[in-house]
Amino acid sequence: MIYIYNDYGGTHTTSLAAAYHLKQLSQSERELSTEEILNVKYFNQLTKEDFGKLILHGVDEDGHSVYTIGRKRNKYVVPALKEMSLLLQEKFKFDEKIVFSNTSPTVPFTMSMGGFFSRGLKIDFIGVPLLVKGAKQCCDNIYRLVQNTKEVGRTTFSEDVIILENKMYK
Template sequence: MIYIYNDYGGTHTTSLAAAYHLKQITQSERKLTTEEILNVKFFNKLTKNDFGKIIFHGIDENGDSVYTIGRKSSKLVVPALRDLSLLLESKHHFEEKIIFSNTSPTVPILMSIGGFFSRGLKIDFIGVPLLVMGAKQCCGNIFRLVENTKQIGKSPNEEQVIILANEVYK
């Protein structure tokens, strides 16, 4: 199975989701510390050159691969990847189940503003504290989103590619 967490930038909530999924940060709904947040691999480290790249984060306890992608505002990226996956399945007998899980509904306004200052304007002394505050606000929602994503992955489902919009986390 392949899990791909996706959102606008691919460097904040997706990185936290991948870290929760891989148990690189404590699996609970408690608030994360500033140090835990800033030590998450790829958190606030990706640039505009990384948009659209599928980034490998690791293998989970079940042997499943975990990736992230920043899709910008394009609503076409995930459906195109779904179609490509189905094409590979039909033409080349690719039989890996793929789950695309949207982390955008977990993003609080502080994280959006912090990301704009830090990644967009390169003003980290304003952006990073806002990102950390935003991450502390939404870490419980991200944890629940990851747990739900993993449950769906484990459930018997005949679909080879599953797209989770995760609107419930708004």
């Protein structure tokens, strides 16, 4: 199975989701520390050149690959990737389920502003503290989104490619 977490930039909530998925972050009743957030692989590190690239974060405990992608505002990226995946599955007869999971519904306003200042305007002294605050606000929602994504991957047998919009986290 392949898991692909996606959102606008592909560097904040997607990186946190991948870290939770790969158990690089552990869920507990406590809030994540600033250090934990800033040490997540790719968190606030990707640039505009990375949009549209599938970035491998690792392989989970069940042997499933975990990727992220930043899709900007383009609502056609994930459906196009689904169609490409189905085409390749049919043509090359590979039997790998793919789950696309949208992390955008977990993004608080604070994180959006932090990303705008840090990634968009390159003003890290304003953006990074806002990103950290936003990550602390949404870490529980991201954790629950990841658990739901993994459960859907384990229990949905009739589809080869699944797209989760995750609207329940808005």
